[in-house]
Amino acid sequence: MNNNLNHDRLGETSEIECLRLITDGSGIGYQNGIATFVQGLLPGETGEIEVYEAKKKWQRAQLRKITKRSPNRLEPPCSAFEQCGGCQLQHTTYEETLLWKQRWVEDALTRIGKLNVEVKPTIGMEQPWRYRNKVRLHRKPDGQLGYFKEKSKELVDFEDCHLLSERMNHWIRLTEEFLAGSYPEIHTLTFRENTQNEGLLLLEGTPTKVLSAEENQEFFKALSEQGLRSVWGTDDEGSLVLIWGDEEFSQTILDLSFEVSPLSFLQVNSQQTNVLYKLVLEGAALTGEEIVWDLYSGIGTLALALATKAKKVTGIEENPYAVENAIQNAINNHAVGHVEFLKGKVEQRMMKIEEQPDVVVVDPPRAGMEPEVVQRLLELKPQRIIYVSCDPGTLARDLSALTHGDAGYKVKSVQPVDMFPWTTHVETITRINRA
Structure with a gap:
């Protein structure tokens, strides 16, 4: 009991x-x-x-x-607002959502991190709609596509998701019509859209020998006319297979071009990513002589932006698809010799690097940094650490470990950025300097 x-x-x-x-x-x-x-x-x-x-x-x-x-x-513009749960804040003004995100970061740093630091006002968007460049949808038995309702496996369909471009919503409708009554193996679909309004589609659970480009030319032609560049599936082992279209799919960030795998992580808000990365570069304060580490480096977006101003950048990433993209992105952006990418868990690979970093940038998943990573940073004593966080709670925990006692670091600035308008999520860039 x-x-x-x-x-x-x-x-x-x-x-x-x-x-x-x-x-x-x-x-x-x-x-x-x-x-x-x-x-x-x-x-x-x-x-x-x-x-x-x-x-x-x-x-x-x-x-x-x-x-x-x-x-x-406010009256939420989305008809599925109450059922979906993906956007928790559409019923209030955008200005209020920015204020609360600032307060949530403040509360986490005070309550969890025991830190008394200023948190700057959240940087928002002028047009906080249609910003997502990626969506992952699930399929109902009747073929309709939708989101999982918050904290459940119940599917909620929608006519128009206001976080997605009208173009991406149209791709969804075309695909939904095509799949109706067919290919029950397909259970999850991921759409991506780049800054050139081009897209890709990943079909999960797809036996690629059944869904062939030859037998579905009409569908692929319709997608192509609407800007979709490629359709991917998975084979019996779960590996990526190109079903139709171009193998390369790129995204532009800060005038750099990045190849993106269907399974690689990329910030979902292209416009705010530019804002975020400019803040990271500003906080890193590079002069061209620094050794920089980029931990949890993904497809190399931040590492290559840093490489334009650093002596050398080393990125560490666990996802093999992302590392493959990152290496190719270094070649495409003429950064070979200034940057290298290591595949593996951050807490393992960083222990084997002998060079001393001057600046370390960390952009960990929601769970934050592993304790071994924090301890290794305290041993290495880089002059500056730039922490990009998507979770105020784990950010506060890690900042506490880096700054309390005789750790030797002090928080210099905390800047929330609204990467996910109308949701409760907030991205935060924190600059930490040697005390």
């Missing part, structure tokens, strides 16, 4: 005032001293709620009716 459960409160209805937003986009208020989380309620609003999950010190409730409305409330 779980003594933390309080079944006697389940189904209770009451009115509550929302005081602030938490990092999943829920509003929080207090009912008889118990923290109450309500999805869809905005700060300053009151609403009638019904409790559906109750623990000793907190509870979750469903919003039944808004009794006092915030002047910041």
Whole structure:
């Protein structure tokens, strides 16, 4: 028996005032001293709620009716907003979303990292719609494509995702029509779009010997006329196979050209990526004489941008497809001799490099840096560390380890960037210098 459960409160209805937003986009208020989380309620609003999950010190409730409305409330433009859950903040103004993202970073650094540092206002977008250059969709048994509903495997379809370009939405509709009643093996589809409005499509679960270019020329021609350059699948071993079109697919960042594999990581917001990378270069303050490491280097986007201003850059990346792209990208951008890429886990490969880095740039996954990476950085003592983070909580944890006690580092600046408008996600660039 779980003594933390309080079944006697389940189904209770009451009115509550929302005081602030938490990092999943829920509003929080207090009912008889118990923290109450309500999805869809905005700060300053009151609403009638019904409790559906109750623990000793907190509870979750469903919003039944808004009794006092915030002047910041908007009607979400997306018809699937309440069902999908991918965008948690479409019901408030864009300016408010930027303020809350700044506050969430501040709260994480204070509460988790025990750091008293200034967090600059979040850098947003002038047009915060149609920004995603990649989408991963799942397929219903009837052939319709959609997103997984938040925290479930239930599929939600949509007519027009406002985070995707109209062009990409059209590719989705064309593909949905083509797959209707056919190729049940295909369960997941990934679309990418570059800054030249060209696209690629990856079909997962595809027996490539069945889905052939020869038998589907009409479909591929229709995609080609709409700007799609290639269709990829996977073989029986799960390896990538080009089904139709051009093998090369490139993206432009800071006037550099990058080949992108269907399975490689790339920032999903092309416009804000340029903003992000300019901030990284500014924080690195390179003079042309520095040895730079780029940890979790992906397809080499940041490493090659750094290589234009550094003596040498070493990138470390685990994804073999990304490393292959990175090596080719160094050749394409005439950076051979200034940059090298090592394949493997960061915590293993960085231990074997003998040279002393002056500047280290880290852009880890949401889980943050492994403890061995943090410890190795403290041993190497580079003059500057630029930390690009997609999770304020793990950022705060790692910054605490790098700056507390006799670690020897001090946080110089913290700049949130809105890479994912209308969602609760925020990217943060933190500059750390030797104290």
